[in-house]
Amino acid sequence: MKIRTFLLTALILLGGLICQAQYQAKDLEKLIKQFNEVTSNSDKAAILYKIGLWYEHDKGYEKEIQYLEQAYQLERKTGNETGQINTLQHMVYAYKQTGLYPDAIDHSEDLLKLQQKQNNQTAYNNTLKDISMLHKLNHDYASAIKIDRQLVTIYKKNDDQKSLVKTYADLGFLNLELDNASQALKEYDKAQKINQNIAGQGNLQGDLLINMGFIFGRELKIQDKAKEYYQKALALKQQTNDYGAQAMLHNEIGQIDYKSGRKREAQQNAQKAIALAKAHPGDQKYNTLAKSYQLLADLHAKDNDHKTSAQYYAQYLEVQNVLDSLENERLLKQQKQLRKVQAENKKTRSRLFAKERRRSRMQDQLLKQENELKALKIKEKEADIIRKQQQLQQEQLKTAELEKDKIVQLLALAEQKQKTAEQSALAEKQRMLAEKQKLENEKKQEELERAKQEKIAIEKEKELQKTKLDAAQKAQKLKEQELEHVKERNQLRDYLFVLFAVVVVLVLMGLISTVRSRKKLQVKNNLLNEANNEINEQKEEILVQNEELNTRNQQIEMERVKSDNLLLNILPFETAQELKDKGSATPQRYGQVSVLFTDFKGFTKLAEELAPEDVITELNHCFTAFDDICKKHNIEKIKTIGDAYMAAGGVPVANTSNPIDAINAGLEMQAFMAKWKADKLAKNLPVWELRLGIHTGEIVAGVVGKNKFAYDIWGDTVNLASRMESSGEPGMVNISGDTYELVKDHFKTEYRGKIKAKNKGEVDMYFVKGVV
Numbered sequence: 001m002k003i004r005t006f007l008l009t010a011l012i013l014l015g016g017l018i019c020q021a022q023y024q025a026k027d028l029e030k031l032i033k034q035f036n037e038v039t040s041n042s043d044k045a046a047i048l049y050k051i052g053l054w055y056e057h058d059k060g061y062e063k064e065i066q067y068l069e070q071a072y073q074l075e076r077k078t079g080n081e082t083g084q085i086n087t088l089q090h091m092v093y094a095y096k097q098t099g100l101y102p103d104a105i106d107h108s109e110d111l112l113k114l115q116q117k118q119n120n121q122t123a124y125n126n127t128l129k130d131i132s133m134l135h136k137l138n139h140d141y142a143s144a145i146k147i148d149r150q151l152v153t154i155y156k157k158n159d160d161q162k163s164l165v166k167t168y169a170d171l172g173f174l175n176l177e178l179d180n181a182s183q184a185l186k187e188y189d190k191a192q193k194i195n196q197n198i199a200g201q202g203n204l205q206g207d208l209l210i211n212m213g214f215i216f217g218r219e220l221k222i223q224d225k226a227k228e229y230y231q232k233a234l235a236l237k238q239q240t241n242d243y244g245a246q247a248m249l250h251n252e253i254g255q256i257d258y259k260s261g262r263k264r265e266a267q268q269n270a271q272k273a274i275a276l277a278k279a280h281p282g283d284q285k286y287n288t289l290a291k292s293y294q295l296l297a298d299l300h301a302k303d304n305d306h307k308t309s310a311q312y313y314a315q316y317l318e319v320q321n322v323l324d325s326l327e328n329e330r331l332l333k334q335q336k337q338l339r340k341v342q343a344e345n346k347k348t349r350s351r352l353f354a355k356e357r358r359r360s361r362m363q364d365q366l367l368k369q370e371n372e373l374k375a376l377k378i379k380e381k382e383a384d385i386i387r388k389q390q391q392l393q394q395e396q397l398k399t400a401e402l403e404k405d406k407i408v409q410l411l412a413l414a415e416q417k418q419k420t421a422e423q424s425a426l427a428e429k430q431r432m433l434a435e436k437q438k439l440e441n442e443k444k445q446e447e448l449e450r451a452k453q454e455k456i457a458i459e460k461e462k463e464l465q466k467t468k469l470d471a472a473q474k475a476q477k478l479k480e481q482e483l484e485h486v487k488e489r490n491q492l493r494d495y496l497f498v499l500f501a502v503v504v505v506l507v508l509m510g511l512i513s514t515v516r517s518r519k520k521l522q523v524k525n526n527l528l529n530e531a532n533n534e535i536n537e538q539k540e541e542i543l544v545q546n547e548e549l550n551t552r553n554q555q556i557e558m559e560r561v562k563s564d565n566l567l568l569n570i571l572p573f574e575t576a577q578e579l580k581d582k583g584s585a586t587p588q589r590y591g592q593v594s595v596l597f598t599d600f601k602g603f604t605k606l607a608e609e610l611a612p613e614d615v616i617t618e619l620n621h622c623f624t625a626f627d628d629i630c631k632k633h634n635i636e637k638i639k640t641i642g643d644a645y646m647a648a649g650g651v652p653v654a655n656t657s658n659p660i661d662a663i664n665a666g667l668e669m670q671a672f673m674a675k676w677k678a679d680k681l682a683k684n685l686p687v688w689e690l691r692l693g694i695h696t697g698e699i700v701a702g703v704v705g706k707n708k709f710a711y712d713i714w715g716d717t718v719n720l721a722s723r724m725e726s727s728g729e730p731g732m733v734n735i736s737g738d739t740y741e742l743v744k745d746h747f748k749t750e751y752r753g754k755i756k757a758k759n760k761g762e763v764d765m766y767f768v769k770g771v772v
Contacts, residue, residue: 027054028051028054031047031050031051031054032051034047035047035048035051041074041077041078042074042078042080042083044071044074045071045074045075045078045080045083045087046071046083048067048068048070048071048074049067049068049071049083049086049087049090051067052064052065052067052068052071052087052090052094053090055067056090056093056094059097061094061095061097061098062094062098062718064090064091064094065091065094065095065098065641066641068087068090068091068094069091069641069642071083071087072084072087072088072091075087081114081117081118084114085111085114085115085118085123088107088108088110088111088114089111091107092104092107092108092111092130095107096134096137098719098722098758099722099723099726099757099758099759100722100726101134101135101137101138101726102138102599102601102726103599103642103644104134105131105134105135105138105604106603106604106642106643108127108130108131108134109131109604110604111127112124112127112128112131115127121154125151125154128147128150128151128154129151131147132144132147132148132151132170135147136174138726141174141177141178142178144170144174145171145174145175148167148170148171148174149171151163151167152164152167152168152171155167161194161197161198162198162201164191164194165191165194165195165198165201165204165208166191168187168188168190168191168194169187169188169191169208169211171184171187172184172185172187172188172191172211175187176215176219181215181219181220182220184215184219185212185215185216185220188208188211188212188215189212191208192205192208192209192212195208202236202239202240203236203237203240203242205236206233206236206237206240206242206245207233209229209230209232209233209236210229210230210233210245210249212229213225213226213227213228213229213230213233213252214226216229217230217252217256223256223259223260226252226256227253227256227257230249230252230253230256231253233245233249234246234249234250234253237249243276243277243279243280244276244277244280244282244284244285244288246276247272247273247274247276247277247280247285247288247292248273248288250269250270250272250273250276250292251269251270251273251288251291251292251295253265253269254266254267254268254269254270254273254292254295255291255295257269258295258298258299263299263302263303266295266299267296267299270292270295270296270299271292271296273288273289273291273292274288274289274292274293276288277289277292283326286319286322286323286326287323289319290316290319290320290323293312293313293315293316293319294312294313294316296309296312297309297310297312297313297316300312385549385552586702587700587701587702588651588652588700588701588702589698589699589700590650590651590654590698590699590700590701591654591698592650592654592656592658592659592696592697592698593648593649593650593651593658593696593697593698593699593701593713593717594648594649594650594658594659594661594662594663594694594695594696594739595646595647595648595662595694595695595696595697595699595713595717595718595721596635596646596647596648596649596662596665596666596692596693596694596721597644597645597646597692597693597694597721597722597724597725598626598644598645598646598669598690598691598692598725599643599644599645599690599691599725599726600622600643600688600689600690600691601688601689601690601691601730602686602687602688602689603643603688605686605688606618606686606687606688609686610686619643621676622672622673622676623640623645625669625672626645626647626669626672629665629668629669629672630647630665632665632668633649633661633662633664633665633668634649634655634657634658634661635647635648635649635658635661635662635665636648636649636651636652636711638711638712638713639710639712644725647662647665648662648699648701648713649661649662649665651699651701651713652701652711658696659694659696659739659742659743660742660743660746662694662696662739663694663733663735663739663743663746663747663768664771666692666694666733666768667733667768667770667771669690669692670690670692670731670732670733673689673690673731674731677689689730689731690730690731691725691726691728691729691730691732691734692725692728692732692733692734693721693722693723693724693725693726693727693728693733693734693735694721694724694733694734694735694736694739695717695720695721695723695724695735695736695738695739696717696736696738696739696742697715697716697717697720697738698715698717699713699714699715699717699718700713700714700715701713701714719759719760720736720757720760720763721736723757723758723760723763724736724765726758727755727757727763727765729767732767732768733767733768734752734765734766734767734768735749735765735766735767735768736763736764736765736766737763737764737765737766739766740764740766745772746771746772747768747769747770747771747772748768748769748770748771748772749766749767749768749769750766750767750769751764751766752765752766752767753765
């Protein structure tokens with residue numbers, strides 16, 4: 001029954017988590033949809049800000065940075081200072097969570113300028129404290145000291161005594177980290193002198209005196225001064241219930257007395273330390289007990305009281321066993337907690353990957369729909385062009401049909417006129433040739449033959465009009481027929497000449513008839529020539545229209561080429577081709593990819609000194625050179641984030657040479673920056689320097705986004721490559737141990753040792769010195 005209840009509860013909780021994840025995913029979809037619908041920059045900035053906060057809640061800090069960066073740029077365009085401040089605050093948090101402390105510092109400095117402009121002193125002071133903390137996290141203690149100095153000036157002006165105490169104490173800690181013990185002592189002394197005049201700060205005063213005692217005793221080796229400050233701290237701690245601190249101080253004083261030969265005082269302090277430690281409820285008492293028992297054992301051994309010394313030493317061993325047991329328990333708890341965190345991280349990664357896949361599928365569907373709409377619009381344009389072409393051809397055919405009908409009508413009219421003329425000529429012949437019936441019959445036969453030939457010619461002319469291309473040949477045939485007719489007429493003339501005296505009237509009529517026939521043929525030829533001229537004009541119009549269509553087709557082709565080039569400028573060729581062919585791009589997993597990160601040190605300082613246009617010009621100059629270098633070494637540029645540049649080798653086409661290619665590209669980038677720096681320094685102009693890191697491993701690559709395509713890569717390899725950059729030095733190429741194993745036979749390297757990286761523990765790192 002209990003098992004059933006437990007399973008039911010687990011299912012309910014799991015269902016709630018799934019519903020919550022789906023609800024959150026719907027929130028993101030809703031925000032993306034709203035972003036695509038709005039047009040003003042202020043509305044877009046507000047929605048991008050909300051999307052960034054969604055990713056912050058989902059712990060997708062890199063995505064948060066991407067969207068907040070866009071929102072920040074839009075807020076700057078609209079001049080919304082409040083929006084800029086809110087966006088920068090979350091960007092600083094995201095950079096801090098990802099371990100990109102230099103970027104967090106740069107954006108915090110931008111935040112300072114806005115807060116100073118709004119005269120918001122409280123927010124300004126808090127941001128300065130955050131910058132100091134970020135410098136400490138980045139182990140840049142010197143820069144943290146500079147910020148604390150500014151805070152000291154501000155707190156003195158405002159007479160903020162408590163904040164001055166904390167800041168001076170922080171300066172003491174920072175100088176101690178830089179092994180500057182004397183300066184650390186001065187800072188702690190300033191803190192305690194101010195703090196002693198503040199009521200209710202006795203416990204803090206004791207802590208400050210303890211720190212000064214540690215510096216005198218352990219750093220400066222001035223034991224009397226150390227004891228003096230320990231005694232002052234003890235007097236303050238005795239006014240509180242902090243028995244652990246009291247026990248520790250008695251033990252420290254006893255150690256000093258033992259070294260100074262004051263055995264009795266040392267023994268008394270050790271016994272007091274033991275008594276106070278036993279009264280302390282925490283596990284911290286065991287450290288003091290162990291040190292005190294060991295001190296008593298050493299004191300009695302020095303007095304040759306070996307029995308008592310052995311008793312104390314046995315108690316020391318007993319306490320030390322307890323400490324070892326506690327240490328083992330602590331280690332076991334840490335291991336258990338570590339396994340629990342790893343399991344939770346694994347579940348979180350699986351859940352995030354599932355969410356990312358759902359988002360990716362959703363974005364692929366939206367992208368596919370958008371591409372289908374674009375393809376549909378293109379098809380509609382093409383169909384419109386084809387429809388216009390068809391209409392133009394139909395109009396041309398109609399015009400040709402009309403011209404054809406005109407020619408047929410003209411031919412029919414000519415035929416009708418011809419028949420009328422023939423009938424008139426026949427009647428005249430009957431009146432004039434009444435006496436010579438035989439000759440008249442022959443003449444009629446001759447006229448019939450000519451009419452027949454003329455009908456044949458007309459039929460041929462009709463065929464000429466239908467075929468158009470054979471018009472010249474048919475005209476030539478008509479001319480040949482005319483020559484034959486002339487020949488026959490000459491033969492007839494010779495025959496009539498013999499019978500001139502008898503048939504002179506018939507000859508005259510024949511001549512008249514011949515002249516009329518020539519005129520009729522001339523009229524027909526003129527009509528044919530006019531028809532041919534009109535046909536040629538129509539052909540010329542068709543050629544002009546075809547030329548216009550070709551011009552339009554060329555313009556369409558040019559626009560298509562421009563679109564393809566624009567797409568290739570945003571996406572790799574293979575990904576762009578897949579988008580064109582399928583309408584979507586499938587995410588790909590790559591087993592070996594070398595990721596390259598760069599970031600400019602001193603960029604913020606230079607940006608303050610130069611005009612914004614000059615900053616963009618210099619940044620564009622450097623990134624353009626990086627683009628050329630990446631193209632030369634077969635490296636794919638992924639994106640830029642502010643003054644950071646990200647590229648990868650081995651994508652979108654996998655290869656095994658990408659570690660070598662990436663390092664060659666990195667060396668050439670550093671060489672370019674060295675030359676650029678030398679040119680700037682020669683002109684007495686400000687400069688910045690380049691940090692560059694490379695790591696090789698497994699990633700997932702693909703296209704994200706709906707309105708603006710973006711080719712991006714994901715995976716732990718990307719995060720570790722970023723750590724290589726932030727842990728590097730200006731002017732150097734810093735690579736991980738995994739990359740080193742792949743290129744150690746090709747490059748000269750310098751082992752830097754195991755260096756701590758944010759969330760990665762200690763990582764082997766190497767500087768690349770050159771090619772073997």
